[in-house]
Amino acid sequence: MVTKKKYRLKKDVFLYIAVVIVAIVLVNKGINAYKTYKYHQTTEYKLITVGYSKKDIKILSKNLNDKELLKLTKEKKNDKLVNLMSNKLYLHKHYQDYLDYIDIFPSKTIDEVIKTINLHLNYAFYEDTKPTDLSKEYLIIVNKYNYLDESFSPEDLVTISTKYSWGSPGTHTIRKEVFDAFLKMHEDANQNGIYLMINSSYRDFNSQTIVYNNYLKNHGEAYADKYAARPGYSEHQTGLALDIFSIDGALRNTFKDTPAYAWLKDNSYKYGFIIRYPEGKEDITGFSFEPWHYRYVGIDAAKYIYEKDITLEEYYVYNIDK
Numbered sequence: 001m002v003t004k005k006k007y008r009l010k011k012d013v014f015l016y017i018a019v020v021i022v023a024i025v026l027v028n029k030g031i032n033a034y035k036t037y038k039y040h041q042t043t044e045y046k047l048i049t050v051g052y053s054k055k056d057i058k059i060l061s062k063n064l065n066d067k068e069l070l071k072l073t074k075e076k077k078n079d080k081l082v083n084l085m086s087n088k089l090y091l092h093k094h095y096q097d098y099l100d101y102i103d104i105f106p107s108k109t110i111d112e113v114i115k116t117i118n119l120h121l122n123y124a125f126y127e128d129t130k131p132t133d134l135s136k137e138y139l140i141i142v143n144k145y146n147y148l149d150e151s152f153s154p155e156d157l158v159t160i161s162t163k164y165s166w167g168s169p170g171t172h173t174i175r176k177e178v179f180d181a182f183l184k185m186h187e188d189a190n191q192n193g194i195y196l197m198i199n200s201s202y203r204d205f206n207s208q209t210i211v212y213n214n215y216l217k218n219h220g221e222a223y224a225d226k227y228a229a230r231p232g233y234s235e236h237q238t239g240l241a242l243d244i245f246s247i248d249g250a251l252r253n254t255f256k257d258t259p260a261y262a263w264l265k266d267n268s269y270k271y272g273f274i275i276r277y278p279e280g281k282e283d284i285t286g287f288s289f290e291p292w293h294y295r296y297v298g299i300d301a302a303k304y305i306y307e308k309d310i311t312l313e314e315y316y317v318y319n320i321d322k
C-alpha cells in the first residue's frame, strides 16, 4: 500500500518535470523564432541578403544613417560604394557627387573619381566658383575655383626694398610675416652663393586685370588662362605669393635649370614657402609649372606639403577644409 503510493508520487513528479521541460523547450523555440523573425527585419540582415558582407556593412554604417542603409537594401549590391568608402581619401560630404560622377563615367577608377570630386575637377576651371574662406588666414586658397573680392587687400603690407626686388622703390609690397620669412631665406641662400630677387609680389585686383588683359589681348583666352589668373583669382592678391628669381637672371624659361631654383626647391619649405604650381600637377592647380612662384603657408604646412609632395589644393581639402 505504502509502496504503491510512493510510486504514484514519483510518477507525478516525473510527469511534472517532463511538462516543465517541454514547456521550456517550446518557450525557447518560440523566443528563438521570434529572435530570428526580428533579425530578419533588421537592415543588417536585409543588406546581407542583397550581397553585402558583415565587413562591408561595418564600412557602410560608418558613413550612412539607417534611412540611407535601408535604401541600399532595395537595390542589388553596389561594389563601388564599398570601395569608395574604403578609400582613405573618401570624404562623406561628397557622397552624392561621387555616385553621380560614377553614373556618368562608370569606367573611371575609384581613385580617379575621388580625386576629381575632392578637388572639384568635375567642373571646368572658373566654373562653379565661390568666394574663398578668409578665416583660413595664411592657408587661404585662391585658385580657379576660389576667388577674392575686388576690394580685398591685406592690411599688413610692407614695402620690399630694391635691395631684394627689381623695379623702382615702392613697387613691391607683401604681407609682413611673408617678408620676414623671405629675409631669413634670402640670408641663408646668400650664404650658399645665391642672391634671391623678387620680381612680383602683392598685386591688387586692378593690377591683375591689367596683367590678364595683356595676355588676353596678345594671345587669346586659352593662352591667357594658362599663364595668368583672371582678376580676383590671382594668388598675388593675397599678399602671400612671391615670384622669386636670382639676381643673375630672371628668365622664366631657364630658371628651373639654375642653382637658385635647385636651392629653393629643397629649402624654401624651411621658411614656410611652397612651390605653388609644381611640375606634373597642372591638372590640379590649373597652372603650368612655375619654378619662380612661391606661396607662403607657414613652416608646418610647407614642410607637410613638401614631404608629401602634394599641392596646396590637396592639403587644403584634406587638412584645412574638412
Ligand SMILES: [Zn+2]
Residues within 6 Å of the ligand: 200, 236, 241, 242, 243, 292, 293, 294
Ligand atoms: Zn606668381
